[in-house]
Amino acid sequence: MNGPLRTARDFLVSLKLTVVLLALGLILVFAATLDQVNLGIWGIQEKWFRTFVVVQPMGAGGTSVPIFPGGYAIGGLLLLNLIASHFYRFAFTWRKAGIQFTHLGVILLLIGELLSGLWQEDYRMQLHEGETKNFSEHHLNNELAIIDTTNPAHDEVVAIPEEIIARKEAIQHAKLPFRIVIKEYFPNSDLAMRDAGSTRPPQATMGIGMSVAATSQPLTYKQNERNMPAASVELVGTSGSIGTWLVSTSFSPHSRAPFLQAPQAFTHEGRTYRIALRWTRSYKPFSFQLLKVTHDVYPGTDTPKNFSSRLLLKTPDGREDREVLIYMNNPLRYGGYTFYQHQMDSAQGMTGLQAVKNPSWLLPYVACTMMTFGLLWQFMIHLAGFIERRRAAAAANP
Amino acid sequence: MSPRVPFALAAAMLLGACSKPEITTYRAPKDPEPAAKAGAPHAHAGAAPAAAPAAPATGGTMAATPVATASGPGLAWSAPASWTVKPASSMRRGSYTIKGDGGEADMSITAFPGDVGGDLANVNRWRGQIGLAPIAPGELAATVQRLERNGLKMGAVDLGGATGPNPQRTLAAIVPHGGSSWFFKLTGPDALVAKEKAAFMAFLDTIKPTAP
Structure with a gap:
């Protein structure tokens, strides 16, 4: 893999990118919620979420100035980041299956929201x-x-x-x-x-x-x-x-x-x-x-x-x-x-x-089920390990 | 999964997000006749059935489409003898001409269901018609003179002060009655209408509900 491709890959699989995107997502939701006073629920969806760049009219002339990455940009990058990390970083093991299942659920949730935005009538x-x-x-x-x-x-x-x-x-x-x-x-x-x-x-x-x-x-x-x-x-x-x-x-x-x-x-x-x-x-x-x-x-x-x-x-x-x-x-x-x-x-x-x-109406349900299953799986693995360690400790110290 | 899949997915997202509005053509069944229109919401029950124009089923222009006026409880009035009765139109309940030195003024009496946008909208519309700037909501109280005549509440306005080669003036009264708004409006050359104000105010005194 040559230089630019490697750089792109490292960027896409970076955990820092995940953290930054999640932080940007939090700010986006917060700012859009505040803006709901001005634009209402439908207006902010179009202005803040169903767009790649949030633009705001500025000055007396009302010139549109980009002020923040939009929901499509943040969500899309987060989706790419999740998918890329998933295939690059994670190796399948039964011990980590829950985490992978949870991540797949998040990916499906993001795709579901995108498809709802595009297809829902x-x-x-x-x-x-x-x-x-x-x-x-x-x-x-x-x-x-x-x-x-x-x-x-x-x-x-x-x-x-x-x-x-x-x-x-x-x-x-x-x-x-x-x-x-x-x-x-x-x-x-x-x-x-x-x-x-x-x-x-x-x-x-x-x-x-x-x-x-x-x-x-x-x-x-x-x-x-x-x-x-x-x-x-x-x-x-x-x-x-x-x-x-x-x-x-x-x-x-x-x-x-x-x-x-x-x-x-x-x-x-x-x-x-x-x-x-x-x-x-x-x-x-x-x-x-x-x-x-x-x-x-x-x-x-x-x-x-x-x-x-x-x-x-x-x-x-x-x-x-x-x-x-x-x-x-x-x-x-x-x-x-x-x-x-x-x-x-x-x-x-x-x-x-x-x-x-909404042809994709089932996706959020499937995604949430996958995330629940993944988290339960992970919890049970840890619980089983914890019980095993306690049993071992009890056996060692009768 | 190929490593190209995420990028293909991203490209699909970008394309999908950029759908353009397009003109569509299709064959549609005829709209069902509005058989249940009697139950449709109307400003007030008395006005609707009689006032609803017959929808032209096919052809013809809409030039002659009647415009519904209020047909609920009515009002009666006595116009000054100096006002000349004009032929009523489909929209007017009463129509007069007042001739004078400065030209000719038009007196119209119309009635429509509901509040027709409210006092502020109507006052500003009339102001706009004679070249005056709209007023702010806070100025409405000072503009509209509240009257009560024969059990009817009225809002009367005197809109003048327009400039220009042929300044116009409007005297008007809005009379809510039976779920409708009645408009008594005198418009014409500033001097003529100003001179006619006393007659207009006396005319308002004569407005009263018709016997049921």
């Missing part, structure tokens, strides 16, 4: 009694959906992630006979009725944006709030502008104001479309119909005892057509998803389910 499904849905909606992400509704049997959807909208660049897609021009974009917005006397031009020439105005709002990171982005979107066909629409996630069936619930539709070249900025959808090969929500309280009090949702689970092929009950601490696992009872408004007959898909 966390969606929500809101249903009112009697309503049927075959899709869930992302709890953070949004998309601009252009939906061709011409075919009476199904819709053709072009879904553009909000990150692309935020670039405010013209978007051309092979499935769309027009270009999408983002004229305005607000990551979080508030809506107000436009007054007839307003001197400001409307943000739209078509649809509800002619009556409603969106204004930019500071981003929210509170756990019980959601950013409601809005955009002014012009569609330009081959013969010129088709129109400009104001779209916002506030214009949705979730809206409390009835007039914001109507979809915005238009026709172009004989086809009918809808345009909407909406919570990112994930369609399922099955549907739920909410039959009944139940909110039990302890007798004589308002203290919640139980929230439960009785649903009809159906698949198009008819294989599933059964009632299921989801209640607190009793999720439904189906189709690779776990549906938890998440929200409830029994007065309005509404339930909110959390739909989580």
